[in-house]
Amino acid sequence: MSVTDDAIAKIKAMIVSGDLRPGSRLPREADLAAELGVSRNSLREAVRALSLVRILDVRQGDGTYVSSLEPNxxxxxxxxxxxxxxxxxxxxxxxxxxxxxxxxxxxxxxxxxxxxxxxxxxxxxxxxxxxxxxxxxxxxxxxxxxxxxxxxxxxxxxxxxxxxxxxxxxxxxxxxxxxxxxxxxxxxxxxxxxxxxxxxxxxxxxxxxxxxxxxxxxxxxx
Incomplete structure (x- = not known):
């Protein structure tokens, strides 16, 4: 498993466990990277991948949020x-x-x-x-x-x-x-x-x- 894949898996685990809930904002990039034990570049790649499948919502100038996770x-x-x-x-x-x-x-x-x-x-x-x-x-x-x-x-x-x-x-x-x-x-x-x-x-x-x-x-x- 690549470092980026590992970061994706850890973010998904946080969502499944309820540590990150629908609509909640992700911690600051530096803090989340340290918590997950990955580089900031790997974290950015993971966030980009999860945003493409609508699990995360990246809002320019505001931060990254967990989507509503609605089926549609x-x-x-x-x-x-x-x-x-x-x-x-x-x-x-x-x-x-x-x-x-x-x-x-x-x-x-x-x-x-x-x-x-x-x-x-x-x-x-x-x-x-x-x-x-x-x-x-x-x-x-x-x-x-x-x-x-x-x-x-x-x-x-x-x-x-x-x-x-x-x-x-x-x-x-x-x-x-x-x-x-x-x-x-x-x-x-x-x-x-x-x-x-x-x-x-x-x-x-x-x-x-x-x-x-x-x-x-x-x-x-x-």
Whole structure:
């Protein structure tokens, strides 16, 4: 382990132990470096690394603070990195969605309010929308389900995984015959399962939905 990695580990340990709490200011650089037993240069590198993943917040002229550690803030960094993945990484991203999204959908079937279900159905509209409009509705549809799971970390993670697959969804809509109608039918099926308060059916239909996109992409890439 490098000296910088050691400094990162020690700062993270202070946060986990509660010695440094969300929103608290780090000690002066010289004092913290002495406490951690590292050079000031190594400490600066550690702070820079932790600020990139939103664990620390460096405020010019004011000092360095522990971030709020809210899921949305921490996962912004993941979303930023995922945006730079090449198209051949989309399958890996969809693979993670295939694991997480059915669980979120099953949880939503147990938690979603009647008003939320009504709103969800408004996001399944085939009349007069383009492929790009349908993809936008698709993003909102899945976000509404993830938010209704009641788990903020899960919802934030799924949100960060959605944007990098947008181009693949548009590509599918343009090139695959019947993709438009299939997506609408699958969304309606998911809505019906949630409305029926059937977590197992909701899980199965969400799994089939994501798996279908993966299978198409594998064929198209091959």
């Amino acid at each position: 803030s921490l996962l912004d960094a993941m979303s930023f990195l995922l945006e730079f993945h090449q198209d051949d990484s989309v399958l890996d991203i969809l693979g993670v969605r295939r694991i997480l999204e059915p669980e979120a959908t099953a949880m939503a079937a147990q938690r979603m309010s009647e008003d939320e279900i009504v709103h969800l159905r408004t996001l399944v509209r085939p009349e007069g929308v383009s492929v790009t409009d349908l993809v936008a509705l698709d993003l909102n549809f899945h976000a509404a389900i993830a938010n209704a799971s009641g788990n903020r970390v899960l919802a934030s993670l799924l949100d960060s995984l959605s944007m990098p697959t947008t181009r693949a969804r548009i590509w599918r809509g343009v090139t695959e015959e019947g993709a438009f109608e299939r997506t609408i039918a699958e969304h309606r099926g998911i809505c019906d399962a949630i409305d029926a308060r059937d977590p197992q059916l909701a899980h199965a239909r969400a799994l089939a939905h994501v798996a279908g996109v993966m299978e198409w992409l594998e064929r198209a890439a091959g």
